[in-house]
Amino acid sequence: MALVVQKYGGSSVADASCIKRVAQRIVATKKAGNDVVVAVSAMGDTTDELLDLAEQVAPLPPARELDMLLTSGERISMALLAMAIANLGHEARSFTGSQAGVITDSTHGKARIIDVTPGRLREAIDQGHIAIVAGFQGVSQDTKDITTLGRGGTDTTAVALAAALEADVCEIYTDVDGVFTADPRIVSAARKIPKISYEEMLEMAACGAKVLHLRSVEYARRFNLPIHVRSSFSTKEGTWVVSDPYTEGTEMEQPIISGVAHDRSEAKITVVGVPDKVGEAAHIFKTLADAEINIDMIVQNVSAAATGRTDISFTLPTSDASTALTSLKKIQDKVGFESLLFDDQIGKISLIGAGMRSHPGVTATFFAALADAGVNIEMISTSEIRISVIVEQDGVDAAVAAAHRAFDLDADQVEAVVYGGTGR
Amino acid sequence: MALVVQKYGGSSVADASCIKRVAQRIVATKKAGNDVVVAVSAMGDTTDELLDLAEQVAPLPPARELDMLLTSGERISMALLAMAIANLGHEARSFTGSQAGVITDSTHGKARIIDVTPGRLREAIDQGHIAIVAGFQGVSQDTKDITTLGRGGTDTTAVALAAALEADVCEIYTDVDGVFTADPRIVSAARKIPKISYEEMLEMAACGAKVLHLRSVEYARRFNLPIHVRSSFSTKEGTWVVSDPYTEGTEMEQPIISGVAHDRSEAKITVVGVPDKVGEAAHIFKTLADAEINIDMIVQNVSAAATGRTDISFTLPTSDASTALTSLKKIQDKVGFESLLFDDQIGKISLIGAGMRSHPGVTATFFAALADAGVNIEMISTSEIRISVIVEQDGVDAAVAAAHRAFDLDADQVEAVVYGGTGR
Numbered sequence: 131m132a133l134v135v136q137k138y139g140g141s142s143v144a145d146a147s148c149i150k151r152v153a154q155r156i157v158a159t160k161k162a163g164n165d166v167v168v169a170v171s172a173m174g175d176t177t178d179e180l181l182d183l184a185e186q187v188a189p190l191p192p193a194r195e196l197d198m199l200l201t202s203g204e205r206i207s208m209a210l211l212a213m214a215i216a217n218l219g220h221e222a223r224s225f226t227g228s229q230a231g232v233i234t235d236s237t238h239g240k241a242r243i244i245d246v247t248p249g250r251l252r253e254a255i256d257q258g259h260i261a262i263v264a265g266f267q268g269v270s271q272d273t274k275d276i277t278t279l280g281r282g283g284t285d286t287t288a289v290a291l292a293a294a295l296e297a298d299v300c301e302i303y304t305d306v307d308g309v310f311t312a313d314p315r316i317v318s319a320a321r322k323i324p325k326i327s328y329e330e331m332l333e334m335a336a337c338g339a340k341v342l343h344l345r346s347v348e349y350a351r352r353f354n355l356p357i358h359v360r361s362s363f364s365t366k367e368g369t370w371v372v373s374d375p376y377t378e379g380t381e382m383e384q385p386i387i388s389g390v391a392h393d394r395s396e397a398k399i400t401v402v403g404v405p406d407k408v409g410e411a412a413h414i415f416k417t418l419a420d421a422e423i424n425i426d427m428i429v430q431n432v433s434a435a436a437t438g439r440t441d442i443s444f445t446l447p448t449s450d451a452s453t454a455l456t457s458l459k460k461i462q463d464k465v466g467f468e469s470l471l472f473d474d475q476i477g478k479i480s481l482i483g484a485g486m487r488s489h490p491g492v493t494a495t496f497f498a499a500l501a502d503a504g505v506n507i508e509m510i511s512t513s514e515i516r517i518s519v520i521v522e523q524d525g526v527d528a529a530v531a532a533a534h535r536a537f538d539l540d541a542d543q544v545e546a547v548v549y550g551g552t553g554r
Numbered sequence: 555m556a557l558v559v560q561k562y563g564g565s566s567v568a569d570a571s572c573i574k575r576v577a578q579r580i581v582a583t584k585k586a587g588n589d590v591v592v593a594v595s596a597m598g599d600t601t602d603e604l605l606d607l608a609e610q611v612a613p614l615p616p617a618r619e620l621d622m623l624l625t626s627g628e629r630i631s632m633a634l635l636a637m638a639i640a641n642l643g644h645e646a647r648s649f650t651g652s653q654a655g656v657i658t659d660s661t662h663g664k665a666r667i668i669d670v671t672p673g674r675l676r677e678a679i680d681q682g683h684i685a686i687v688a689g690f691q692g693v694s695q696d697t698k699d700i701t702t703l704g705r706g707g708t709d710t711t712a713v714a715l716a717a718a719l720e721a722d723v724c725e726i727y728t729d730v731d732g733v734f735t736a737d738p739r740i741v742s743a744a745r746k747i748p749k750i751s752y753e754e755m756l757e758m759a760a761c762g763a764k765v766l767h768l769r770s771v772e773y774a775r776r777f778n779l780p781i782h783v784r785s786s787f788s789t790k791e792g793t794w795v796v797s798d799p800y801t802e803g804t805e806m807e808q809p810i811i812s813g814v815a816h817d818r819s820e821a822k823i824t825v826v827g828v829p830d831k832v833g834e835a836a837h838i839f840k841t842l843a844d845a846e847i848n849i850d851m852i853v854q855n856v857s858a859a860a861t862g863r864t865d866i867s868f869t870l871p872t873s874d875a876s877t878a879l880t881s882l883k884k885i886q887d888k889v890g891f892e893s894l895l896f897d898d899q900i901g902k903i904s905l906i907g908a909g910m911r912s913h914p915g916v917t918a919t920f921f922a923a924l925a926d927a928g929v930n931i932e933m934i935s936t937s938e939i940r941i942s943v944i945v946e947q948d949g950v951d952a953a954v955a956a957a958h959r960a961f962d963l964d965a966d967q968v969e970a971v972v973y974g975g976t977g978r
Contacts, residue, residue, distance in 0.1 A: 186570035
């Protein structure tokens with residue numbers, strides 16, 4: 131008997147009939163002899179509707195109250211899901227994040243999980259019940275206030291519960307068949323990746339592949355917990371995210387590149403004319419960190435010897451940009467930089483693959499493909515298993531398609547049919 | 555400085571603009587120098603919408619999960635209300651029933667409050683914050699599961715919080731100006747009652763006056779807590795519910811009758827041919843109590859000497875009738891009664907007034923008024939300060955109007971105008 135943790139997102143529980151279908155899937159897993167714990171998101175557009183209500187009563191609602199409001203969404207979906215399971219003759223009990231023992235810090239809106247104390251879940255499982263847990267939420271260790279983990283947080287809830295309960299697998303149900311080599315809406319020949327390492331998945335998630343929440347992959351990696359990303363509309367195998375995907379079999383050689391990710395949600399800020407002195411860059415990024423802003427890529431030009439000044443560019447979520455600009459303005463005099471430039475018409479293309487470690491020339495092939503596609507590169511950043519470039523937003527689609535083709539990722543005829551592609 | 559507990563029902567917070575208006579009222583109370591704690595219901599039709607969703611996924615949802623579902627309604631309204639107050643520049647913090655320390659038994663759907671431990675509320679008040687508490691809900695002492703207090707439970711939440719916090723007054727805001735001598739929709743000349751005793755208010759509430767929840771009055775009476783029932787649409791004085799309304803001034807003589815209440819929500823069950831032996835009635839009502847059914851009036855006829863059998867009739871909420879009939883069927887053979895009769899086309903008219911203790915002839919005047927109005931009496935039940943009769947449902951309006959007139963309760967010209975009456 132295995133312990134399976136399943137995660138269902140908002141689109142999987144969008145209405146009563148969806149909830150009943152998910153209930154059947156959960157009961158089937160239980161009937162197959164598994165213990166089942168489920169993390170569930172709010173129904174469909176509930177979160178947006180609640181945000182809209184909040185906007186109507188207060189343009190700048192206190193974060194504590196916003197969390198209190200938003201967490202009602204999962205309370206509704208989890209109770210309904212438990213009822214639907216009961217209606218199929220199985221015992222289910224719903225638990226809020228707090229009841230499930232999801233302990234977080236006090237950063238409302240994007241709290242981090244500090245600990246999971248799943249005593250009540252364990253008790254429910256031991257009694258043969260299916261436990262349904264509200265995703266996306268927890269309770270703060272210090273203030274005992276309700277917190278939320280940020281958008282996509284239900285993935286993290288599921289993985290955190292799976293780790294704490296020492297589950298055999300964490301299944302992430304979604305509306306696509308798994309993780310793809312590129313976004314099938316842009317590259318019709320994109321293929322499903324059968325297995326991928328945590329590191330590659332982290333890079334994919336960080337670079338815009340929305341199928342898995344970044345923090346959930348970090349969490350799974352730390353606890354070496356297998357994640358199975360799969361469709362809630364079929365019983366097909368999806369994508370397994372594991373520690374080393376290439377040791378188990380030899381059925382396929384490790385590809386150089388696992389996939390091409392893209393992201394249109396970032397903006398670029400350039401701090402112009404920063405005095406090239408020790409500690410200035412630190413001051414800038416300390417200020418941004420204090421404002422709870424997540425920086426992505428950072429590029430610093432070689433300073434011009436004549437002026438003793440340099441430019442520092444960085445990318446960040448567009449939604450954080452106004453906070454960042456305000457924070458930086460405040461330290462302009464102290465740091466002595468000249469001005470701030472802002473650009474939100476950018477896109478990021480990332481090539482990800484553990485294979486590039488041992489394959490020279492990947493960068494050259496990538497850049498040549500972009501050049502052939504007429505796409506100009508604005509910023510570059512690399513890791514051991516990733517190359518990311520910032521380009522004009524209008525060039526994103528062409529760049530993704532060109533890179534996908536250049537690294538032989540396009541699907542063969544058979545697989546392409548599965549995803550509605552044109553094949554070749 | 556006083557501590558004021560205020561209760562706002564669903565119609566007072568039906569949408570964003572209502573919530574903003576309520577926020578202004580709360581802030582005004584705070585600005586006047588009071589500490590304020592607020593108990594709030596779910597917005598408008600939220601509870602019905604949630605019930606509808608539950609119905610769609612499971613015709614017979616488990617009570618625990620139904621409570622989990624329904625309590626999301628108050629979570630939404632209280633968070634929005636706290637935001638609206640913050641938007642007016644005042645600090646507000648929302649608390650679930652559990653966070654506010656509302657401890658109940660485990661009877662899902664109609665839990666009773668066992669204890670209130672308002673430590674977090676006290677702390678919020680001491681910090682100068684306005685505390686907003688989810689009405690209608692608590693947490694069970696034994697299982698730590700979320701419970702609800704039943705329809706109208708937010709009144710009880712407000713009074714329980716006021717008692718635990720030793721508040722100076724509990725203000726119940728509603729969409730009418732206070733407690734009336736009769737339902738103004740039936741009797742256009744009905745008047746607002748300025749002061750009424752707990753006992754009379756209890757009888758009014760028990761007999762169908764919906765403005766205050768019965769249990770909240772019981773609770774207030776036990777702790778001798780003044781309740782002020784008033785309109786959320788005006789600043790007029792409403793109705794004060796206090797221990798002895800007639801000692802403070804002599805501005806008005808105690809009326810014989812305080813008001814005429816009516817109730818169409820009950821049904822009548824008659825157990826026909828019960829063997830007239832010791833313990834049979836006890837067996838019947840023990841069975842009903844075990845099924846958690848609240849019985850209202852009970853009438854047992856004198857047994858017919860020839861048969862040694864008697865009929866027992868009782869009234870109960872129509873919603874409990876099918877459960878009651880099922881439970882009684884199960885003991886038919888054991889008790890040996892002949893059959894069950896069921897009638898849901900009944901109405902109850904109640905005359906309430908502490909003055910009737912010292913005034914003989916009240917019953918005679920009441921029954922004469924009903925006879926003149928052509929209304930037949932099916933059952934009678936009396937207390938020290940109340941006379942209730944069961945009549946055909948079609949006769950309710952005429953009976954209420956006749957009784958109101960017979961006891962000189964009709965308003966004079968001036969007051970009648972206030973409530974849109976025709977005056978006389």
